[in-house]
Amino acid sequence: xxxxxxxxxxxxxxxxxxxxxxxxxxxxxxxxxxxxxxxxxxxxxxxxxxxxxxxxxxxxxxxxxxxxxxxxxxxxxxxxxxxxxxxxxxxxxxxxxxxxxxxxxxxxxxxxxxxxxxxxxxxxxxxxxxxxxxxxxxxxxxxxxxxxxxxxxxxxxxxxxxxxxxxxxxxxxxxxxxxxxxxxxxxxxxxxxxxxxxxxxxxxxxxxxxxxxxxxxxxxxxxxxxxxxxxxxxxxxxxxxxxxxxxxxxxxxxxxxxxxxxxxxxxxxxxxxxxxxxxxxxxxxxxxxxxxxxxxxxxxxxxxxxxxxxxxxxxxxxxxxxxxxxxxxxxxxxxxxxxxxxxxxxxxxxxxxxxxxxxxxxxxxxxxxxxxxxxxxxxxxxxxxxxxxxxxxxxxxxxxxxxxxxxxxxxxxxxxxxxxxxxxxxxxxxxxxxxxxxxxxxxxxxxxxxxxxxxxxxxxxxxxxxxxxxx
Amino acid sequence: xxxxxxxxxxxxxxxxxxxxxxxxxxxxxxxxxxxxxxxxxxxxxxxxxxxxxxxxxxxxxxxxx
Numbered sequence: 001x002x003x004x005x006x007x008x009x010x011x012x013x014x015x016x017x018x019x020x021x022x023x024x025x026x027x028x029x030x031x032x033x034x035x036x037x038x039x040x041x042x043x044x045x046x047x048x049x050x051x052x053x054x055x056x057x058x059x060x061x062x063x064x065x066x067x068x069x070x071x072x073x074x075x076x077x078x079x080x081x082x083x084x085x086x087x088x089x090x091x092x093x094x095x096x097x098x099x100x101x102x103x104x105x106x107x108x109x110x111x112x113x114x115x116x117x118x119x120x121x122x123x124x125x126x127x128x129x130x131x132x133x134x135x136x137x138x139x140x141x142x143x144x145x146x147x148x149x150x151x152x153x154x155x156x157x158x159x160x161x162x163x164x165x166x167x168x169x170x171x172x173x174x175x176x177x178x179x180x181x182x183x184x185x186x187x188x189x190x191x192x193x194x195x196x197x198x199x200x201x202x203x204x205x206x207x208x209x210x211x212x213x214x215x216x217x218x219x220x221x222x223x224x225x226x227x228x229x230x231x232x233x234x235x236x237x238x239x240x241x242x243x244x245x246x247x248x249x250x251x252x253x254x255x256x257x258x259x260x261x262x263x264x265x266x267x268x269x270x271x272x273x274x275x276x277x278x279x280x281x282x283x284x285x286x287x288x289x290x291x292x293x294x295x296x297x298x299x300x301x302x303x304x305x306x307x308x309x310x311x312x313x314x315x316x317x318x319x320x321x322x323x324x325x326x327x328x329x330x331x332x333x334x335x336x337x338x339x340x341x342x343x344x345x346x347x348x349x350x351x352x353x354x355x356x357x358x359x360x361x362x363x364x365x366x367x368x369x370x371x372x373x374x375x376x377x378x379x380x381x382x383x384x385x386x387x388x389x390x391x392x393x394x395x396x397x398x399x400x401x402x403x404x405x406x407x408x409x410x411x412x413x414x415x416x417x418x419x420x421x422x423x424x425x426x427x428x429x430x431x432x433x434x435x436x437x438x439x440x441x442x443x444x445x446x447x448x449x450x451x452x453x454x455x456x457x458x459x460x461x462x463x464x465x466x467x468x469x470x471x
Numbered sequence: 472x473x474x475x476x477x478x479x480x481x482x483x484x485x486x487x488x489x490x491x492x493x494x495x496x497x498x499x500x501x502x503x504x505x506x507x508x509x510x511x512x513x514x515x516x517x518x519x520x521x522x523x524x525x526x527x528x529x530x531x532x533x534x535x536x
Binding site (some may be wrong): 123164303306307310311313314325329331340342345346348349351352354356357358359360361362363364365397398399400403404 | 474485486488489494495496498500504506507508509510511513514515517518519520521522523524
């Protein structure tokens with residue numbers, strides 16, 4: 001058996017190969033990771049809960065099964081974790097309101113991960129109900145960015161970003177309504193994949209905005225992110241958004257490279273709003289894509305990032321407020337955190353006709369993106385046009401969230417279109433903070449986006465860089 | 472325009488609308504909602520500008536193409 005020391009930054013796919021060939025023990029691997037989590041979590045706050053005994057029990061089962069030649073697939077014996085928005089044991093959504101909540105039936109993706117043989121290590125930190133920014137004053141301590149623990153790892157899948165960047169899991173499942181797996185990926189120097197709407201089941205995930213909510217994966221490599229999704233993908237009749245036409249196989253062709261791939265760069269969406277330290281790295285990544293054989297060309301989307309985000313937020317605020325209205329009417333103690341309670345009240349101030357306008361606008365924006373993707377394979381842009389912020393000392397003021405000049409989160413576009421999107425690391429700012437490149441594709445064309453991201457990642461040097469404070 | 476020390480008209484309107492929906496809201500929450508209200512109105516304006524045209528339909532030709 002191979003020694004497990006120093007494997008915490010290995011890729012899931014590499015580890016899966018070692019487990020399958022029985023050169024690595026799932027029990028030893030799980031035990032080593034539990035030791036690392038025990039050491040790092042008090043400082044980094046990635047996990048709300050760690051299921052140490054259960055994880056070791058599942059690892060023992062996996063070891064016995066693999067030993068009998070009953071390998072189930074790439075997740076078999078692999079330590080992974082779930083955002084605390086998935087129904088699985090104690091499930092808080094990062095909210096004082098649900099601090100004592102224990103889920104009954106487990107989320108469908110949890111069930112499928114168990115069937116795939118995954119070793120579930122615990123529940124990962126989240127922004128409250130996947131929206132309100134975590135602060136230092138919260139009841140649940142915020143996850144911290146391993147590249148600078150005074151800063152946010154990005155959200156709302158905060159713990160997933162922290163855990164993968166610090167080698168505390170080999171993969172994680174999160175949720176993404178406006179960018180919540182891709183933003184932590186960009187801020188933490190890892191990979192976030194939001195599949196096509198309907199590819200991954202949302203049954204048993206606490207909703208934020210059902211018409212925009214997606215499940216997604218967070219990993220250290222594109223191949224890992226794809227493998228996680230592929231292991232649990234497939235139609236779920238109990239999720240009204242689930243798409244029976246969504247392809248289950250998304251990793252095929254991952255290695256086929258970039259030659260001839262048509263990459264469109266919608267300059268009007270991102271050029272002016274983005275922080276220069278981000279734009280500089282994204283420009284270099286575009287040059288690299290071109291050098292690898294992609295045909296990179298500038299295009300116009302015809303909408304600004306403020307328009308895209310306004311439409312996304314109007315839909316999100318209204319749907320979240322509708323979902324939480326019964327709780328708001330019976331204000332209790334414990335209550336929602338301050339920022340989330342205010343966001344919900346703001347959502348109640350969205351008139352019905354404005355919600356309809358926003359849904360119509362979403363169709364129009366999606367049509368503009370679809371038009372560009374008739375003649376191009378992917379759209380390329382920054383994931384977010386800013387670097388990770390310092391963690392706020394207390395609840396952020398509402399006018400930071402609802403602003404005429406929001407932090408430009410280019411992730412919202414793919415939530416409006418429903419198409420696949422991947423954030424992949426593309427460098428570091430002068431201050432040493434990671435920057436993400438986002439690739440967005442046509443709905444149901446996940447394989448192409450993953451192929452492009454994988455080709456860039458393989459040619460770039462970023463995937464082997466890890467936070468120096470957590471060797 | 473409200474007088475000095477009196478609630479702003481928009482604050483009163485916000486408080487009334489939430490109260491009509493049965494939502495308890497403290498004065499400082501109303502004040503914070505007011506601080507974001509103009510931006511929220513701007514977002515609603517953007518939604519109307521892009522989606523207020525009733526001709527939006529899946530078969531509609533895209534004017535940007």
